[in-house]
Amino acid sequence: xxxxxxxxxxxxxxxxxxxxxxxxxxxxxxxxxxxxxxxxxxxxxxxxxxxxxxxxxxxxxxxxxxxxxxxxxxxxxxxxxxxxxxxxxxxxxxxxxxxxxxxxxxx
Amino acid sequence: xxxxxxxxxxxxxxxxxxxxxxxxxxxxxxxxxxxxxxxxxxxxxxxxxxxxxxxxxxxxxxxxxxxxxxxxxxxxxxxxxxxxxxxxxxxxxxxxxxxxxxxxxxx
DNA sequence: CTTCTATATAACTATTCTCTTATATAAGAA
DNA sequence: TTCTTATATAAGAGAATAGTTATATAGAAG
Numbered sequence: 001x002x003x004x005x006x007x008x009x010x011x012x013x014x015x016x017x018x019x020x021x022x023x024x025x026x027x028x029x030x031x032x033x034x035x036x037x038x039x040x041x042x043x044x045x046x047x048x049x050x051x052x053x054x055x056x057x058x059x060x061x062x063x064x065x066x067x068x069x070x071x072x073x074x075x076x077x078x079x080x081x082x083x084x085x086x087x088x089x090x091x092x093x094x095x096x097x098x099x100x101x102x103x104x105x106x107x
Numbered sequence: 108x109x110x111x112x113x114x115x116x117x118x119x120x121x122x123x124x125x126x127x128x129x130x131x132x133x134x135x136x137x138x139x140x141x142x143x144x145x146x147x148x149x150x151x152x153x154x155x156x157x158x159x160x161x162x163x164x165x166x167x168x169x170x171x172x173x174x175x176x177x178x179x180x181x182x183x184x185x186x187x188x189x190x191x192x193x194x195x196x197x198x199x200x201x202x203x204x205x206x207x208x209x210x211x212x213x214x
Numbered sequence: 215c216t217t218c219t220a221t222a223t224a225a226c227t228a229t230t231c232t233c234t235t236a237t238a239t240a241a242g243a244a
Numbered sequence: 245t246t247c248t249t250a251t252a253t254a255a256g257a258g259a260a261t262a263g264t265t266a267t268a269t270a271g272a273a274g
Contacts, residue, residue, distance in 0.1 A: 003194075004196075011191065012231095017115045020118075021111070024111070033252095034251085042234090045234080045254095046232070046233055048251060049233085050232085067249060079194060080187060084118070084187045086187075087185070088111070139220085140220070140222095150263075150265080151220080152265085153264075155223080173271060174220045174271050174272065
């Protein structure tokens with residue numbers, strides 16, 4: 001009943017090529033906003049808006065670190081979103097800078 | 108590479124409440140177009156257009172039977188679309204008429 | 215043939231989406 | 245404080261979406 005509404009929201013969240021790429025990056029671990037700008041080749045506000053959609057759908061989580069914000073995959077996913085994540089090929093990326101880097105990325 | 112494009116297309120196809128309801132109906136078996144009009148409470152052309160999207164994404168198949176057209180789930184699904192189907196609660200519906208009924212539906 | 219009936223397509227409209235640029239916010243550095 | 249940096253929000257433009265009504269197509273029936 002309500003769950004079909006939630007499904008629609010979550011599926012909408014992952015039915016965009018740029019958001020799929022964001023998720024593909026996040027398979028490697030935490031990523032900060034600035035890194036996505038390079039990967040997606042869109043403006044920083046565009047990235048922020050995409051991240052918000054994924055966050056509101058409960059698919060990703062954020063962590064503040066000074067001025068930076070790091071995003072990561074939610075460990076708890078619905079089975080169908082997890083299936084999408086499993087299907088995605090990870091995307092490697094360059095860190096925007098040494099200050100930004102926290103955990104993982106391209107070595 | 109190309110597969111992320113296919114993912115986007117398939118996910119877009121299932122990220123609409125009415126198309127999710129169509130799939131929920133199809134879990135019971137073949138359904139003809141006229142039945143969906145009742146279930147979804149939209150016009151017949153609207154149903155046709157939704158069905159076309161699902162068909163073009165390879166999620167459903169059609170079978171002609173006289174003037175009627177019966178739609179059913181494709182037996183071969185990508186894992187993530189199958190996960191969506193598994194999560195959907197089946198929706199029961201009334202047959203539009205005796206001529207239309209072929210296999211299943213509400214008894 | 216003509217006339218129904220089931221479905222598809224065309225054309226149009228309103229809404230939603232996703233980008234852009236400009237601006238706001240928040241935190242660190244000088 | 246002021247300046248810079250990273251991110252978020254606001255506002256607007258253009259494209260895509262999903263509905264509508266009108267019309268076309270195709271098969272069944274008379």
